[in-house]
Structure formats: structure tokens, C-alpha cells
Amino acid sequence: MPPLSGGCQGRHMPVEFRPSQALRLWRDVTSDLVRDGRPGLSPRQMALLLTVYLEPPPHTVKSLAGRLGVTKPVITRALDAMARARFLERKRDADDRRSVLVQRTVEGALAVERLGDAIVARYRELPL
Numbered sequence: 001m002p003p004l005s006g007g008c009q010g011r012h013m014p015v016e017f018r019p020s021q022a023l024r025l026w027r028d029v030t031s032d033l034v035r036d037g038r039p040g041l042s043p044r045q046m047a048l049l050l051t052v053y054l055e056p057p058p059h060t061v062k063s064l065a066g067r068l069g070v071t072k073p074v075i076t077r078a079l080d081a082m083a084r085a086r087f088l089e090r091k092r093d094a095d096d097r098r099s100v101l102v103q104r105t106v107e108g109a110l111a112v113e114r115l116g117d118a119i120v121a122r123y124r125e126l127p128l
Contacts, residue, residue: 021126028122029115038111039085044070045078049087052102053112059102060093087111 033040041049047068052059055067061079065072079102082088087108093099 025119025122025126028125029118032118032122033115036114039087041081041085041087042078044068044074045081048075048078049082049108049112052088052104053108057101057103058093061090061100061102064102082108 048064051064051067061072061075065075068075079088079090083090085107086105089103089105091101091103093101
């Protein structure tokens with residue numbers, strides 16, 4: 001398995017990452033997110049946020065729906081919450097006014113960075 005990025009200072013993922021380790025990591029990071037006092041995200045919203053920040057733009061409601069395997073109304077509802085949290089924003093495509101572009105924000109970039117840092121920190125605490 002490739003090394004975990006994000007400044008793990010030489011610690012690589014074990015050759016075999018056991019399901020119990022993966023679940024512990026997920027639980028610990030999720031618990032941290034619950035306690036941090038920032039707006040909580042559903043799994044769907046988290047998948048949307050990470051897709052927009054980890055994959056190159058442009059992102060449209062239609063392309064995100066296809067990528068995540070859901071309908072456009074599902075993406076629209078998730079985007080409503082993400083826009084309220086200021087993690088993503090929507091703009092009309094200047095070239096095609098029927099199309100809505102989904103764009104990154106500073107607040108969203110900071111949230112993704114904090115999430116990555118939390119995952120790396122919790123990973124370092126896992127028993128080998």
C-alpha cells in the first residue's frame with residue numbers, strides 16, 4: 001500500500017491495514033469532528049466536499065451527481081447545506097447559463113485541510 005501522505009514523517013501505512021484499524025481511525029476522526037463545534041456534515045456532504053477539493057475542476061451539479069451516483073436533486077440539497085456552511089458555492093456557468101458550477105471556498109479549503117490533519121494525527125496514534 002502507498003504511504004499515507006500529509007507529512008507522516010516516514011510512517012507508512014502497514015502492509016496490511018486491518019479492518020479494525022480502519023474502523024478505529026474512522027471512529028476517532030468522526031468523534032473529533034463531532035466535538036469540534038463546527039458545522040457537521042453528513043456522509044453525502046463529506047463525499048461531495050472531498051470530491052470537489054480532491055478532483056480537478058470544473059464541477060457541475062450534473063457531473064457531481066454522476067460521479068457520486070446520485071440524482072441532481074440530491075446534490076442540490078447537499079449543496080444548500082454546504083453553501084450555508086460556506087464550504088462550497090454555486091455560480092452560473094458564463095458559457096452555459098443552464099449549467100451550475102460548484103466552486104471551492106476558503107472556508108471549505110480550511111475544513112478539508114483540518115480533516116486531513118486530523119486523519120494523519122489519529123493515524124499516528126493507531127497501534128501497529
